[in-house]
Amino acid sequence: MSFLDRDRTIAKPGFSRWLIPPAALCVHLCIGQAYAFSVFNLPMTKLLGIAQSAPDDWALTDLGWIFSLAIFFLGASAALLGRWVEEGGPRRAMFTAALCWSGGFLIAAVGVYLHNIWIVYFGYGIVGGFGLGLGYISPVSTLIKWFPDRPGMATGMAIMGFGGGAFIASPLSVWLMQQFSTPTHVGVAETFLALGAIYFCFMMVGAAIVRVPPAGWKPEGYVAPAQPKKLVTTRDVYVYDALKTPQFWLIWAILCLNVTAGIGVLGQASAMSQEMFPGRVTVVAASGFVGLMSLFNMGGRFFWASMSDLLGRRNTYFIFFALGTLLYAAVPSTGAIGSVVLFVIAYGVIFSMYGGGFATVPAYLKDMFGTRYVGAIHGLLLTAWSMAGIFGPTLVNYIRAYNVAHGVEKAQAYNVTMYVMAVLLVVGFICNYFVSAVHGRYHMKLRQAEEAA
Amino acid sequence: MAQQPMQEPQSNTLKLILAWGFVGIPLAWGIVRTVTNALKLFR
Numbered sequence: 001m002s003f004l005d006r007d008r009t010i011a012k013p014g015f016s017r018w019l020i021p022p023a024a025l026c027v028h029l030c031i032g033q034a035y036a037f038s039v040f041n042l043p044m045t046k047l048l049g050i051a052q053s054a055p056d057d058w059a060l061t062d063l064g065w066i067f068s069l070a071i072f073f074l075g076a077s078a079a080l081l082g083r084w085v086e087e088g089g090p091r092r093a094m095f096t097a098a099l100c101w102s103g104g105f106l107i108a109a110v111g112v113y114l115h116n117i118w119i120v121y122f123g124y125g126i127v128g129g130f131g132l133g134l135g136y137i138s139p140v141s142t143l144i145k146w147f148p149d150r151p152g153m154a155t156g157m158a159i160m161g162f163g164g165g166a167f168i169a170s171p172l173s174v175w176l177m178q179q180f181s182t183p184t185h186v187g188v189a190e191t192f193l194a195l196g197a198i199y200f201c202f203m204m205v206g207a208a209i210v211r212v213p214p215a216g217w218k219p220e221g222y223v224a225p226a227q228p229k230k231l232v233t234t235r236d237v238y239v240y241d242a243l244k245t246p247q248f249w250l251i252w253a254i255l256c257l258n259v260t261a262g263i264g265v266l267g268q269a270s271a272m273s274q275e276m277f278p279g280r281v282t283v284v285a286a287s288g289f290v291g292l293m294s295l296f297n298m299g300g301r302f303f304w305a306s307m308s309d310l311l312g313r314r315n316t317y318f319i320f321f322a323l324g325t326l327l328y329a330a331v332p333s334t335g336a337i338g339s340v341v342l343f344v345i346a347y348g349v350i351f352s353m354y355g356g357g358f359a360t361v362p363a364y365l366k367d368m369f370g371t372r373y374v375g376a377i378h379g380l381l382l383t384a385w386s387m388a389g390i391f392g393p394t395l396v397n398y399i400r401a402y403n404v405a406h407g408v409e410k411a412q413a414y415n416v417t418m419y420v421m422a423v424l425l426v427v428g429f430i431c432n433y434f435v436s437a438v439h440g441r442y443h444m445k446l447r448q449a450e451e452a453a
Numbered sequence: 454m455a456q457q458p459m460q461e462p463q464s465n466t467l468k469l470i471l472a473w474g475f476v477g478i479p480l481a482w483g484i485v486r487t488v489t490n491a492l493k494l495f496r
Contacts, residue, residue: 016465022472029476161476167483209472292491295484 006089011211017146017219019209024139024158026206027094030199031101031135032165037067039173043186047115050186062117066125073129075386078137082379083239085134090142090210097135098203104128105196112189135203136162136382140362141375145213149222152313152363156305159359163298231314235443236370242377247368247438250431254317255361256384257428261324261421262354264392269293269347275410276335276343289344296348297355304356305363313364314435320353321429328422332415368438395420
């Protein structure tokens with residue numbers, strides 16, 4: 001389909017670059033639904049029993065694999081297909097992401113209808129996971145090319161959408177299930193079908209709007225710095241050559257450590273707030289706390305990525321790791337003095353930096369490896385996220401269980417966890433310290449760069 | 454290559470309003486709902 005070709009997406013004179021962030025948000029707001037998948041967990045354990053789980057109904061442990069598979073295939077597809085995304089252009093990638101994401105919902109709906117969990121795993125977990133990965137990286141390099149003056153802000157806006165997608169998906173899914181449910185039917189399959197159709201339309205709007213800038217285009221009035229900054233390259237590194245550089249693996253470790261620390265306590269936030277403040281934070285208040293942390297997570301993506309344009313990427317990560325270490329170490333004290341407000345503030349800043357870590361990393365990669373393959377290199381880097389998704393929750397659950405088994409009170413059981421997370425951030429600080437400019441031998445030769453362009 | 458200035462004609466303003474409204478309104482709705490729930494934490 002020529003409509004999808006990269007050549008057909010080259011912007012004509014007069015096109016406003018400010019149309020690109022909403023195009024990216026059309027995709028990221030949809031795939032951000034993944035963070036809200038848990039709203040289906042309870043209804044999917046009652047598909048047969050309706051009012052309560054029947055013996056043949058799915059268990060929560062079976063359902064947990066759906067989200068895990070989706071996140072695993074997000075990382076895998078971003079790593080495997082990053083180069084295809086980069087060379088095929090953003091519209092082809094967004095269209096394919098829309099097909100996979102909505103197709104995943106349709107297949108999962110069939111799985112729910114037939115009550116076959118393997119079809120749901122295949123649909124949402126694998127096909128949908130590919131949609132997640134392709135959708136996540138599809139607008140990154142396009143945004144960076146349109147906003148050479150503010151690459152952090154531009155990618156921060158899109159990746160903020162991934163954090164914000166759950167805010168829409170969660171109430172929308174609950175409302176749809178209410179509409180489709182009857183006394184003898186839960187309505188999950190129909191909700192999946194409706195979400196698949198809605199998300200396909202929404203993502204296609206993004207694919208229709210998106211454009212790439214003409215070769216050599218610069219924003220009006222923009223003059224590239226005469227003296228390039230030490231850690232910002234004007235040359236490009238080929239996607240697979242980036243893997244040979246220490247910088248790629250240092251940034252991989254930086255992202256992995258930052259996400260491990262955040263994701264580890266993200267899943268425990270509700271229980272932690274109730275157990276650290278017993279009797280003061282109720283179940284309802286705890287769910288409000290989790291919602292508030294999601295807001296900080298989303299806002300931090302835009303705030304910190306934008307700030308990184310002023311502070312520099314390396315300095316921004318220094319702030320994440322230094323301030324993060326202090327705050328993680330301070331959280332047990334907020335519990336000890338019984339201050340819910342300080343606890344919420346500390347967590348708010350922590351989660352803003354967790355989101356900020358995701359949103360600032362594309363611009364960090366652009367600074368290190370140039371713009372040509374930044375989307376593909378970002379795709380490879382997302383394997384750090386998959387790894388952190390396993391490390392973080394496992395570490396937190398293990399430490400907490402160990403403490404409780406050794407007689408530590410529940411309210412204090414999280415203290416060691418917080419100190420371990422603080423140590424992880426110190427390691428991240430050290431990795432960030434060692435990031436330097438990529439050696440010239442990895443830069444693409446001028447002829448190679450022209451061929452690639 | 455020489456810099457190509459991108460002017461912003463009137464039609465762009467409408468496109469920008471539509472595009473930002475298309476993503477901004479659902480997002481704002483979701484945020485308002487989340488903040489409303491989160492306020493219960495401080496009651």
